[in-house]
Amino acid sequence: MKRKHCVAVLMALIVAAMVCGCSAVGGALRADPLPSWNDGTVKKNIFHFVKEVTDSDGTFYVPPDDRIAVFDNDGTLWCEKPLYVPTVFVLHGLSKRAEDHPELRSRQPYKAVWEKDYGYFETLSEQELYQLTVEPFTGMTQTEYVAMAGHFLKKARHQRFKVPYTSLVYQPMVELLSYLASNDFEVFIVSGGMAGLMRAFSREVYDIPPERVIGTSAMFDYTKRDGKAVLIRKDTLVEPICDWDGKAINIQLRIGRRPICAAGNSTGDLEMLEFTADGGAPRLILLVHHDDDEREYKYDAGAEKALDMAKARNWNIVSMKSDFNVMFPFEKPR
């Protein structure tokens, strides 16, 4: 009787496993994990790469622990035109501070914002522009900063598309993040944008938690408020700034090893792409090319060197016009 019971349970388990197994395989055969990508070389290369590194019997198998992927944010995961969102947030911060502190309105950079003299910002060097990302938020706790960023992202609207900036993420790239994650990749954002601003939406929009967002940041002062430990934003930047060679350096400092997949869109991403590519094979290197002025923007400015390098090294140049079936999540497929 007891033995009969065991056999019954065993049979039940086998049947259950067969039923579950078959339906899972059926599902996988049916579903395209990248429906917003058009069929083409890039999509084929993505599938080929993931197949190679996840095939435990293959030559190019990479164990899950080493499946690191890094993605730039502005222009790679979301729209960066006509202005970087980080820049819009800084202008918002400067304007807010000038509103609250009239005495600041006569000195730069507050004067320029208050008088809407945006030409002033074009006279600044890249280092000075990065310095501006900390200026209007100095003295805030990071909690206050992230709350302000969250409020800004909720209220602000893109001037052309009239939607929140977080609606202007590229649907095919979001699918790619998710496809890599489902293949046991650990995906990081590595961006010149401010870490606190990205962390205000990265989990909700990209399913990437704060600790996997590497960006530019203010230094902090450890102090007490109402007897409790808090960190207060200083007016200096943490070095290295997360742009150009600073992207590769921050990857080493934070992640501690080379990625096997990297995606960017501009010359600021060049060292990150190169550092990833030069680590061995196989690699998936993507350069998002803005060539669709109908659905987004068309520009090569700031990406010339990266495009040359991508051609020379046979990296994947993603044509937004041809490779993306859908641009933004709110669009219908063509």
Next chain:
Amino acid sequence: MKRKHCVAVLMALIVAAMVCGCSAVGGALRADPLPSWNDGTVKKNIFHFVKEVTDSDGTFYVPPDDRIAVFDNDGTLWCEKPLYVPTVFVLHGLSKRAEDHPELRSRQPYKAVWEKDYGYFETLSEQELYQLTVEPFTGMTQTEYVAMAGHFLKKARHQRFKVPYTSLVYQPMVELLSYLASNDFEVFIVSGGMAGLMRAFSREVYDIPPERVIGTSAMFDYTKRDGKAVLIRKDTLVEPICDWDGKAINIQLRIGRRPICAAGNSTGDLEMLEFTADGGAPRLILLVHHDDDEREYKYDAGAEKALDMAKARNWNIVSMKSDFNVMFPFEKPR
């Protein structure tokens, strides 16, 4: 016939689920996840805390995404006496470099190591000692550095216990890391020790991957070797150093939010413990107290302020003598 088949499969699934479910519950009831901890207040508090934050119907539930735990390394996870392992590795590096470059033997700090004048190091400030952690490794790639660290950890033996340093991790603390991980905590090491040295063993010994090791680090130069991108160690430190208030600041920079659990053993951990404790409730704060000179070492030096604070704020003081049933993994339970 078809319907009968469906019912059979459904029954099979129900039986299978019941069998699996029961045996899992039985297993959980039997196994103590912290067998190397003696029963006592600290062990009780650990279980109570984990129960509270994982009970989705309770007042103190914390979703898995926010279950962040931070652990100091030296003196908290492994033995730091009679010398910090990072210090032993630096002395090894200085000595190796003096061996290869005779011209260095007449200048400090190489002279002191070459002549075994260890008193020299006692004259240095903490900042100067941290500076020494980059000195002998300047010009190496990080890959070379981590390989050298791995070789050192394999060869070097602790002077009293005659085993590799990686055998001198505290078994109860390793069990705690694993217990937290199994309850969906994301565990980070946050230590003044060098990130590259810890990353050489953290995965194997603690099951913590490189990206969750936050330590002190050299700055890098991005350059090319044989036409390939590499990062070369500079002779400067990345700021802030990961000690004292720098621990709290690095937690904010890297993880982007406050932990709900923190463990340390000395005054260098004070701000990390405070920053964690002041974030709300419930919190699990542990201070490992070295009070067992029979099985390890007995000392309060360097921990006085932390011990006072722990008593004042009712944090968990872990008595290694009373709370640890086993000290090191190679010991038999008492």
